[in-house]
Amino acid sequence: MTDDDAPRTPVPRRRGRPARTEGSGPGARERILGAARAEFAEHGYDKASIRGIAKAAGVDPALVHHYFGPKEQIFAAAVEVAMTPALGAPDAVAEGGPEGAGERLTRFFLGVWEDPVTREPLLAILRSAVANRTAAAVFRDLVATRLMARVAGHLEGPDTRLRSELAAAQLVGVVMMRHVIGLEPLASADLEEIVAATAPVVQHHLRAET
Amino acid sequence: MTDDDAPRTPVPRRRGRPARTEGSGPGARERILGAARAEFAEHGYDKASIRGIAKAAGVDPALVHHYFGPKEQIFAAAVEVAMTPALGAPDAVAEGGPEGAGERLTRFFLGVWEDPVTREPLLAILRSAVANRTAAAVFRDLVATRLMARVAGHLEGPDTRLRSELAAAQLVGVVMMRHVIGLEPLASADLEEIVAATAPVVQHHLRAET
Structure with a gap:
């Protein structure tokens, strides 16, 4: 639980170009961002550093701060x-009748985790969020605003937010046991059997x- | 994903006292074991070392190998x-009629995670298992043999093992979102509301x- 890169005082952003800008310009x-994703995936939130991200991107650490602020x-x-690939979940709930919403959401969400291309970046985030409170808070805020609030917005009746989260909990638990812990027979079961x-x-x- | 402490060749266990045994004797x-739990909780599986465990326990690293084998x-x-606190889950399913099995298992399992004394060691394991494949394999084997096989043994009908895991997935997902990610309103909801x-x-x- 280290926050070495967290600023002691608020860091003003975009206050002009940093002194050294080698490697900046279009695409920097x-x-x-690509270097940051790789750094967080490899080292986790705790051990990732602005310096490491800057080095991998071939830029000055000040430019990282300039574009993104603190870690x-x-x-x-x-x-x-x-x-991004998971953000279609609320649409999966909304499009089509309420009868099939559960099946559409289940198939969409579990499908995102079936493909290694979309799964691995999500697993990397999950590892950071489980290991570090700051990373968990960032993840929590984005899940709440981008997914849960929008899914809940398509539901009727009481406690829409809590019910969205309990539905998500069933799916998150399947992902944990199938893709993280690898518990059999769930890990090798046919996706359609799990969806059913x-x-x-x-x-x-x-x-x-009820 | 390091296995620095994994032996290159099988390590014979209990082949007699190691050369240096200071700090051994009753209670060693x-x-x-207490030092190992603290070491894994603090540093995670990857970074924990036999040397660190031995130092914290006040014994020679050879004595750690002597009692437990490799990392x-x-x-x-x-x-x-x-x-250990979670191992009552199969009994919660078995004792009482099949009608209330779901509620008993739900209340028992979520209850174990409500108490920080039992929750924190489980969270520490979960962090290691999410971050490291070897730790995940150890955790998987114990969950499979000590929990899932025994819960499934109390069920009737087809696919008892898969169904046990899907039930567990719902509960694991609730734990993840309530205690790890801290998503509201699930994180602060009354336990009885969640059980219901x-x-x-x-x-x-x-x-x-079906």
């Missing part, structure tokens, strides 16, 4: 990129049939 | 201790009502 921001904000930018067994439960939470 | 094994086996011993909303789902998986 994207290069830094926490670079991590937030990296999380946003990794989460899980969708009714997700639907139950979304519809609040 | 328990002292080493992987010390971790397994530490996981077993941390998991989750138990029917757990029961659905355990009973395979």
Whole structure:
């Protein structure tokens, strides 16, 4: 639980070009973001450093601060990129009738985790969030605003936010046991079998049939 | 993902006293185990070392090997201790009628995570398992044999093992979002409210009502 790179005082952003800007210019921001994602994935939030990100991107550390601010904000930018494939979840709930919402959400969300290309960046974030409170807070805020609030907005009845989270909990638990812990037979089960067994439960939470 | 402490060749265990045994004697094994739990909790599986455990326990590293074997086996011993409070889960399913099995399992499992005394050691294991494949394998084997196989043994119908895991997935997801990510309103919701909303789902998986 270290926050070595957290500023002691607020860091003003975009206050003009840093003194040394070698490696800046078009594409520098994207290069830094790519380097940050790799640095967080390899070392986790705790051990990742602005210096390491700057070195991998071939820029001065001041340029990293210039574009993104402190480490926490670079991590937030990296999380946003990794989460992009999952952001279709609220649309999966909304499009089509309420009858099939649970199945659509289940198939969409678990599908994002089936493909290693979309899974690995999400796993990297999850590792950082489990290991570090600051990373967990960044992840929590983005999940709350980009996913849970939007899913809840498509539901009817009481406690829409809590019910969205309980539906998500069923799916997050499947992901944990299938892709992180690797518990059999869940880890090797056919996706359609898992969808068939899980969708009714997700639907139950979304519809609040009590 | 380092295995620095994994032996290149199998390490024979209990082949007699190591050369230096200062700090050994009655209680040494328990002292080493306590030091190992603290070391894994503080540094995670990757960074924990036999040397660090030995130092904290006040014994020679050879004595750590003597009692436990390689790092992987010390971790397994530490996981077993941390998991002890959760091992009542299969009994919670078995005792009483099948009607209330979902509610009993839900209340028991979530209850273990409500108390910081039992929660923190489990969170420490979870962090190691999410970050490291070897730690995940150790955790997986113990969860499979000590929990899932025994819960499944109390169920009837097809796919008892998969259904046990899907029930557990709902509960693990609640724990992740309530205690690890801290997503509101789930993080602050009354436990009884969560039990009321989750138990029917757990029961659905355990009973395979399709």
